[in-house]
Amino acid sequence: MNIKHGDENIYISTDKVTLVQRFKELLSYRTLLWTLTWRDIRVRYKQSILGIVWAMFIPLSMMLLFSFIFTRVVTVKVDIPYPIFAYCGLLPWQFFASATTAATNSLIANRTLVTKIYFPSEVFPISSIIASFVDFLVGSIVLVALIGYFYFTGASIVVSWTVFLVIPVILVQILFTLGMSFFLSMGNLFFRDVRYIYNIIITLWMFATSVVYPMKVSTLKLQKILHLNPMTPIIDAYRDVLLRGKVPDMNNFGYAIVISLAVFLSGWIIFYKIQHKFAEKV
Amino acid sequence: MQKKCNLQPTIIFDKVSKKFNRGYASDSLRDAVAEPFRRLFDKNGRAGQGQGRSKRQENEFWALRDVSFEVKYGEALGIIGPNGSGKSTALKLLSKILRPDGGKIVVRGRVGALIELAAGFHPDLTGRENVFLNASILGMSKEEIAKRYDEIVDFAELHDFMDTPVKWYSSGMYARLGFSVASHINPEVLLIDEVLSVGDFMFRDKCINKMKEFTESGVTMVVVSHDRHMIEKLCHKGVLLKNGQVVEKGEITYVLDKYYSGLSESKYKDTDLSSRRAAKDDAPIEITKVRMLDMEGNEKNTFLTSDGMKIQIYYRAKDRVIAPCFYSRIFSPRLYSDKGDALLNGTNTERSNLTFECEPGDEGMVELTYKQLNLLNGKYYINVGITPNFFSSNVYDHIDKAATLTISSNIEKGAGVVFIDHNWKVETRQKSQASE
Numbered sequence: 150m151n152i153k154h155g156d157e158n159i160y161i162s163t164d165k166v167t168l169v170q171r172f173k174e175l176l177s178y179r180t181l182l183w184t185l186t187w188r189d190i191r192v193r194y195k196q197s198i199l200g201i202v203w204a205m206f207i208p209l210s211m212m213l214l215f216s217f218i219f220t221r222v223v224t225v226k227v228d229i230p231y232p233i234f235a236y237c238g239l240l241p242w243q244f245f246a247s248a249t250t251a252a253t254n255s256l257i258a259n260r261t262l263v264t265k266i267y268f269p270s271e272v273f274p275i276s277s278i279i280a281s282f283v284d285f286l287v288g289s290i291v292l293v294a295l296i297g298y299f300y301f302t303g304a305s306i307v308v309s310w311t312v313f314l315v316i317p318v319i320l321v322q323i324l325f326t327l328g329m330s331f332f333l334s335m336g337n338l339f340f341r342d343v344r345y346i347y348n349i350i351i352t353l354w355m356f357a358t359s360v361v362y363p364m365k366v367s368t369l370k371l372q373k374i375l376h377l378n379p380m381t382p383i384i385d386a387y388r389d390v391l392l393r394g395k396v397p398d399m400n401n402f403g404y405a406i407v408i409s410l411a412v413f414l415s416g417w418i419i420f421y422k423i424q425h426k427f428a429e430k431v
Numbered sequence: 432m433q434k435k436c437n438l439q440p441t442i443i444f445d446k447v448s449k450k451f452n453r454g455y456a457s458d459s460l461r462d463a464v465a466e467p468f469r470r471l472f473d474k475n476g477r478a479g480q481g482q483g484r485s486k487r488q489e490n491e492f493w494a495l496r497d498v499s500f501e502v503k504y505g506e507a508l509g510i511i512g513p514n515g516s517g518k519s520t521a522l523k524l525l526s527k528i529l530r531p532d533g534g535k536i537v538v539r540g541r542v543g544a545l546i547e548l549a550a551g552f553h554p555d556l557t558g559r560e561n562v563f564l565n566a567s568i569l570g571m572s573k574e575e576i577a578k579r580y581d582e583i584v585d586f587a588e589l590h591d592f593m594d595t596p597v598k599w600y601s602s603g604m605y606a607r608l609g610f611s612v613a614s615h616i617n618p619e620v621l622l623i624d625e626v627l628s629v630g631d632f633m634f635r636d637k638c639i640n641k642m643k644e645f646t647e648s649g650v651t652m653v654v655v656s657h658d659r660h661m662i663e664k665l666c667h668k669g670v671l672l673k674n675g676q677v678v679e680k681g682e683i684t685y686v687l688d689k690y691y692s693g694l695s696e697s698k699y700k701d702t703d704l705s706s707r708r709a710a711k712d713d714a715p716i717e718i719t720k721v722r723m724l725d726m727e728g729n730e731k732n733t734f735l736t737s738d739g740m741k742i743q744i745y746y747r748a749k750d751r752v753i754a755p756c757f758y759s760r761i762f763s764p765r766l767y768s769d770k771g772d773a774l775l776n777g778t779n780t781e782r783s784n785l786t787f788e789c790e791p792g793d794e795g796m797v798e799l800t801y802k803q804l805n806l807l808n809g810k811y812y813i814n815v816g817i818t819p820n821f822f823s824s825n826v827y828d829h830i831d832k833a834a835t836l837t838i839s840s841n842i843e844k845g846a847g848v849v850f851i852d853h854n855w856k857v858e859t860r861q862k863s864q865a866s867e
Binding site for chain 1: 451452523524526527528529530531534535536537538539540541542544546551553555556560563564567568569570571572573576619
């Protein structure tokens with residue numbers, strides 16, 4: 150809200166703040182953003198022996214579990230080897246789930262700061278997301294290894310130039326995650342129930358997304374509803390660009406882009422417009 | 432650029448109002464969902480009566496109402512007033528944490544806040560990591576922090592502890608590091624809220640000196656504190672708030688005098704206790720009158736250090752009360768502890784093994800005698816009340832500032848708040864001729 154009028158740093162309580170001004174302000178707090186992220190990562194792994202290895206171990210163990218269920222207990226037909234199919238879904242899903250869950254509680258967890266000192270509060274949900282993104286990057290080492298293994302053993306995966314398209318796919322996912330996190334962290338500030346409800350929702354949501362099985366397995370009627378879920382085209386896009394050598398289906402992925410942008414922008418604008426209410430609520 | 436600031440006020444508070452919802456916080460969805468229904472049923476139940484005011488509206492109160500003041504470039508303003516008068520709200524509005532519901536605030540320059548110094552500390556991180564964290568919360572960049580890091584550690588005098596997690600720090604060390612970080616942010620406008628209530632007094636003096644340096648170098652300051660000496664030392668101008676409104680403003684000495692003389696005038700009225708009492712309608716026993724007397728039994732509110740004093744608490748029982756515990760506490764508004772004004776002496780009937788029983792309708796009086804007050808020059812006040820027993824956090828009745836007394840003392844009694852019986856002696860050694 151500090152707007153530069155000429156050389157001066159001046160705050161006028163009745164002035165409206167534009168998105169660009171807010172972005173500049175946020176940028177001036179980037180040191181805080183990195184410090185908070187670093188704090189989150191340090192504190193999270195400080196007292197565990199395996200430390201950052203957990204970031205690989207969690208999606209890996211889930212992959213093994215689902216591989217057992219969906220190849221031994223019930224069979225799910227997929228066009229690529231199931232372990233890498235599952236890992237390629239679980240890794241980005243884990244990023245989304247852990248980032249949004251951590252962000253939901255981020256404002257409440259830092260309530261002493263939110264009520265005492267002014268700075269753009271977005272730094273809290275954003276730093277939760279960056280911390281989860283670090284886990285995601287560590288976990289991708291396993292993904293690269295798996296791709297290498299299946300590629301050289303001649304399994305039915307195609308690795309081509311499209312792997313570079315993973316960057317825009319990640320960006321779209323981050324936009325959606327940011328938007329969701331803004332809404333969830335605000336919601337949890339006003340109603341503490343949000344956190345518990347979201348814990349249930351995120352579990353259900355995983356099975357409504359093509360994380361461990363393709364969406365084709367569900368009935369046609371259900372598919373129409375499940376189509377509204379932007380996470381499915383995002384997860385599918387990861388598999389398309391990394392494992393199938395395909396450009397994502399722009400019908401579905403385009404929808405995910407639009408939804409992500411809309412959620413991000415509306416979430417952010419509402420967030421900074423009502424930030425001054427936070428201190429009254431926590 | 433700074434010269435330009437001289438012309439315009441650095442801070443403008445123009446008819447600023449802020450309202451809060453007291454008590455009613457819909458923290459759970461259950462309440463939020465239930466609220467509209469409750470309102471609906473209320474309407475149906477009492478149709479025709481004055482309806483339409485929701486629970487939310489009833490609980491609204493104005494923390495500040497039409498508050499206006501200005502602070503010029505390089506000036507230091509002290510905001511004073513009793514607890515709950517809106518001082519901290521004013522500071523939070525200035526620091527942008529809250530936004531006014533009416534009026535306009537203008538602040539020119541980079542704002543730094545010495546509010547809750549250790550709020551940004553994380554117990555598991557080391558002193559060094561916390562310096563970086565806290566400084567970045569206050570808006571410093573990495574380069575700025577790195578440049579001033581040594582200065583910060585020097586000022587806090589914690590060289591040997593920078594690699595220790597702050598959870599092992601004492602509260603004094605915590606406060607020192609917090610102040611040190613906050614005071615090195617190079618603000619143009621500095622907001623200070625009750626920061627020096629912790630930490631040892633050597634460091635406290637160092638902090639006050641540091642803040643004096645700030646004003647001398649042209650930093651504009653707004654200070655909220657109960658510490659009269661600190662305000663007097665730092666501020667040029669003052670604003671006295673009461674119930675969210677400006678009562679006095681002007682030179683700091685004038686405003687402070689108004690505040691402290693107002694305290695003694697308004698508080699010594701033993702007839703109207705209703706405004707200061709805590710008793711609920713269903714309390715089984717209540718205080719009806721409080722009197723302050725000298726040893727001869729004359730009502731009085733000025734005493735000498737060597738004088739004795741009697742406090743009489745009149746009560747009326749509405750119900751049967753087994754062994755009510757009456758208390759009396761003497762406070763000094765000049766001294767401030769982290770719990771508010773400093774408690775000089777608290778005593779109660781249970782400590783003195785005085786127990787009695789009250790039947791419904793009983794009226795009576797409990798008298799407390801201080802044989803010698805032993806207080807020095809200044810103003811003091813007394814809170815009295817009744818609790819079920821010594822250890823109960825429950826209160827039957829409590830009267831804030833039931834009596835205010837002024838003490839005058841001769842210089843030989845000493846300086847400070849309490850008189851401690853003493854005498855001096857000299858022993859001269861012949862050779863060195865030194866005397867202590």
